[in-house]
């Protein structure tokens with residue numbers, strides 16, 4: 001289903017992509033049904049230890065420097081704020097950057113659930129702007145504000161003429177989706193609809209979506225071989241930088257779950273190619289991934305030369321390790337964010 005940036009909500013992955021969180025069967029059936037789009041959710045009566053859309057979306061947006069996040073929710077839903085801000089402050093400090101993003105909650109209570117809280121929300125947004133002067137304000141929705149039908153969009157629309165910075169609602173009610181990664185889409189949707197401007201020129205940047213700017217040095221070094229520079233999303237990014245991401249050469253994500261919405265939207269709306277290939281894990285995965293990037297940015301020859309140089313370095317090392325591991329059986333568990341491990345192994 002194409003991405004619609006003319007509405008304020010990204011929708012859930014269940015509705016948009018037919019995503020499921022439970023399956024029982026064999027791999028052949030799973031692959032076939034995925035291809036046909038006929039997968040059905042395997043109902044479970046119990047699940048635990050999952051995240052929620054709101055936490056996912058708002059912590060993504062809090063990566064952006066000098067913005068305000070307002071969670072229109074009871075205080076418990078904003079319990080993650082302090083840990084999120086501490087982590088992001090440390091990530092900025094690692095690069096010697098100032099980080100003045102603030103993360104607030106509207107502290108909805110019983111009265112609010114009966115009488116509504118949009119008047120209070122309006123005052124909180126205005127006070128947040130006047131007190132902190134952020135470069136953008138994102139207002140997240142929660143289970144409570146969603147269930148009572150708070151009209152956050154209207155509040156944002158009314159304030160747009162009073163507050164001279166980007167304002168966006170982030171529709172990420174926790175109950176809405178079983179796929180907490182729908183929160184990534186909600187965050188991307190807010191960025192795309194409030195910050196990203198139509199391209200004026202082409203830059204030599206590649207939008208690179210990963211977590212915490214992991215392996216920033218190695219990835220920057222890798223792309224320097226092809227005369228391009230990665231722009232990491234969203235860790236330590238600014239509102240001004242994000243306004244230009246439609247001018248990039250391509251979008252790459254370290255993980256399809258994380259980057260599919262932003263990548264596809266930039267491709268559909270602005271023609272920025274989204275690299276849709278397998279994750280760069282293992283020798284074959286890394287080379288397929290890099291070759292596709294090379295094809296898209298017209299650097300095929302340079303990529304082949306790079307792969308040859310790197311193979312000469314790491315293949316003998318892998319052969320050495322194989323000898324040491326002979327006779328042993330091991331399982332390597334690597335999520336996509338473990339790209340750092342792979343990069344290190346190349347060094």
Ligand code: SF4
Nearest residue numbers: 052054077142143174
């Ligand atoms: S699931 Fe709902 S109630 Fe729980 S933290 Fe998320 S938004 Fe709040």
